[in-house]
Amino acid sequence: MENFTIWSLMIDLSIISGLLLVGTILRAKVKWIQALFLPASMIAGFIGLAFGPSGFGILPFSNQFSAYPGLLIAVIFAAIPIGAAKVHLSEVFHRVRNMFSYSMILTLSMWGIGVLFALLILNPIFSDLPSGFGLVLGAGFLGGHGTAAAIGEGLAHAGWKEAMDLAMTSATVGILIAVLGGLFLIKHSTEKGKTKFITNFKNLPTELKSGLMPKSKRFYMGQETVSSSSIDPLVLHLAIIAFVIGVSYWITNSLSDLIPSVSVPLFSVAFVLGLLFQAISRRIKSDEYIDQRVMERIGGTATDFLVAFGIASINITVVIDYALPLLFLFAFGTIWAYVLFHFVGPNIFKDFWLEKSIFGWGWSTGTVAMGLALLRIVDPELKSRTPEDYALAYIGVAPVDIIIVTFAPILFGLGFTWVIPLVLLLGAAVIIAIYKSAGWWGQSKHENTPS
Structure with missing residues (x-):
C-alpha cells in the first residue's frame, strides 16, 4: 500500500478540481446536460468514476481518496449553525x-418507509442483506450526497463497510430520478392545467441552464468583516471551521475510547460544536464578525468536492453485488415519493400546492438544488415564496434530520433497527392526524389563492 503524504492530498485535490472545471464547461456548453440540470460536481464524479480506480484506472487517485467524504460532511455540518441569523421558532412555525x-412528513416517512420496506420485503428475500439496508433509500434520496456520506460513515462504524458505496449510489440515482421524474410530472401537470404559472424549460433563465451567471445578476459571496491587515476574512472563517472540526475529531476519538460499543459520527459532533461556537459568539458579541454567506459558501464548496469525490470513489463491485435489492428499493422509493407528491401535497398546502409539491419531489428524491431547479420551471418568478418558506421551515426540520442521521446507524449497530421505522412513521402519522382533527387537511381543495 502506498504511503499517503501531503502530495497525495495535493494530487487528489488537483485531479478532482480539474474534473470540476471540466464539469463546469460541459454544463455550460452541452445542451442535453443542461436539460438534465446535472451539476458540475456530479459530472466530475462520473468522469472520475469512469477513469478512476473503479473504471479504467487512468486517474492516479491515492488509496485514501474514498475517505474524503467522511471529512467533508463534517465541514458541511459544522458550517450550518455558525453565522446563522437568530430566529424565534414560534414566529417561524x-x-x-x-x-x-x-x-416533516417527507423526512420522517421517507426514512421510515425505506427501512420498513427492506425489513418486511427485501430482507426475507435476500437473507444476507444487513438489517439497516433500507437506510440507503433515505440517505441518498432525501439528503443527497452529503447525507449519504454521513449515513455511510455511521453505518461503516457500525460494521457495514459497503454502506458508503451504496449510499453514494443511492444519492446519484436519486438526483436522476428527481430530474427525470420531475420533468415528467411538470409536463403532465401543465397539460392538466394544475400549474399556476404555466411555463416550460425553454422559458428558464439562461443561468439555470448553463450555470453561468450574467453580470447583471451577480452578487457578492459575502462581506469582509475584518481588516486584512489583521487576518484575511476568508482565513478567519476557514480557521473557525478547521478549529471546530479538529476539536470534534478529538471528542469523537475520546468518546470511542470511553464507549467502544457506540460510535458517534464526526459530523454530528461538529454540528453540536458549531451550535456551541455560535452561542458563545453571540454571548460575547462577536457573531457580527462571522458572515453567514461566507459560511454558506464554505459549506457549498465542501458539498461540491464531496459529491465529486463521493461518486468517483464508488466501488462498482459492491454496487453490482447489491444490484437487485437496490433496484427494488429505488423503485419503491420512487413510488413512495410520488405518493407524497400526489396525495400529501394537495392536502397539506392551502395555496400553490403543485409548485410546492414539485419542489418537495425534487428534494425528497434528489437535493434541495434539484427542487429549486424544478420549481423555477413551474414558478419562474418564485411568487409562491416556496424557497423562503422552506428555508424557515428547515430550521425546525434540521435537528430532526440530524438526529435521524446520527442515531439510526447506532440503533442498527445495536440491533434495534425495527425501532427506526416504527418511531419515524408514527411521527408522520401523528402530523397527518393533527391536520385532520384540526380541519387543516385538504385545504387546497377549498382555496387555491394565497392566504
Whole structure:
C-alpha cells in the first residue's frame, strides 16, 4: 500500500478540481446536460468514476481518496449553525406551518418507509442483506450526497463497510430520478392545467441552464468583516471551521475510547460544536464578525468536492453485488415519493400546492438544488415564496434530520433497527392526524389563492 503524504492530498485535490472545471464547461456548453440540470460536481464524479480506480484506472487517485467524504460532511455540518441569523421558532412555525409539516412528513416517512420496506420485503428475500439496508433509500434520496456520506460513515462504524458505496449510489440515482421524474410530472401537470404559472424549460433563465451567471445578476459571496491587515476574512472563517472540526475529531476519538460499543459520527459532533461556537459568539458579541454567506459558501464548496469525490470513489463491485435489492428499493422509493407528491401535497398546502409539491419531489428524491431547479420551471418568478418558506421551515426540520442521521446507524449497530421505522412513521402519522382533527387537511381543495 502506498504511503499517503501531503502530495497525495495535493494530487487528489488537483485531479478532482480539474474534473470540476471540466464539469463546469460541459454544463455550460452541452445542451442535453443542461436539460438534465446535472451539476458540475456530479459530472466530475462520473468522469472520475469512469477513469478512476473503479473504471479504467487512468486517474492516479491515492488509496485514501474514498475517505474524503467522511471529512467533508463534517465541514458541511459544522458550517450550518455558525453565522446563522437568530430566529424565534414560534414566529417561524406560525408563518410556515404547512411547509414545516410537509417537510416533516417527507423526512420522517421517507426514512421510515425505506427501512420498513427492506425489513418486511427485501430482507426475507435476500437473507444476507444487513438489517439497516433500507437506510440507503433515505440517505441518498432525501439528503443527497452529503447525507449519504454521513449515513455511510455511521453505518461503516457500525460494521457495514459497503454502506458508503451504496449510499453514494443511492444519492446519484436519486438526483436522476428527481430530474427525470420531475420533468415528467411538470409536463403532465401543465397539460392538466394544475400549474399556476404555466411555463416550460425553454422559458428558464439562461443561468439555470448553463450555470453561468450574467453580470447583471451577480452578487457578492459575502462581506469582509475584518481588516486584512489583521487576518484575511476568508482565513478567519476557514480557521473557525478547521478549529471546530479538529476539536470534534478529538471528542469523537475520546468518546470511542470511553464507549467502544457506540460510535458517534464526526459530523454530528461538529454540528453540536458549531451550535456551541455560535452561542458563545453571540454571548460575547462577536457573531457580527462571522458572515453567514461566507459560511454558506464554505459549506457549498465542501458539498461540491464531496459529491465529486463521493461518486468517483464508488466501488462498482459492491454496487453490482447489491444490484437487485437496490433496484427494488429505488423503485419503491420512487413510488413512495410520488405518493407524497400526489396525495400529501394537495392536502397539506392551502395555496400553490403543485409548485410546492414539485419542489418537495425534487428534494425528497434528489437535493434541495434539484427542487429549486424544478420549481423555477413551474414558478419562474418564485411568487409562491416556496424557497423562503422552506428555508424557515428547515430550521425546525434540521435537528430532526440530524438526529435521524446520527442515531439510526447506532440503533442498527445495536440491533434495534425495527425501532427506526416504527418511531419515524408514527411521527408522520401523528402530523397527518393533527391536520385532520384540526380541519387543516385538504385545504387546497377549498382555496387555491394565497392566504
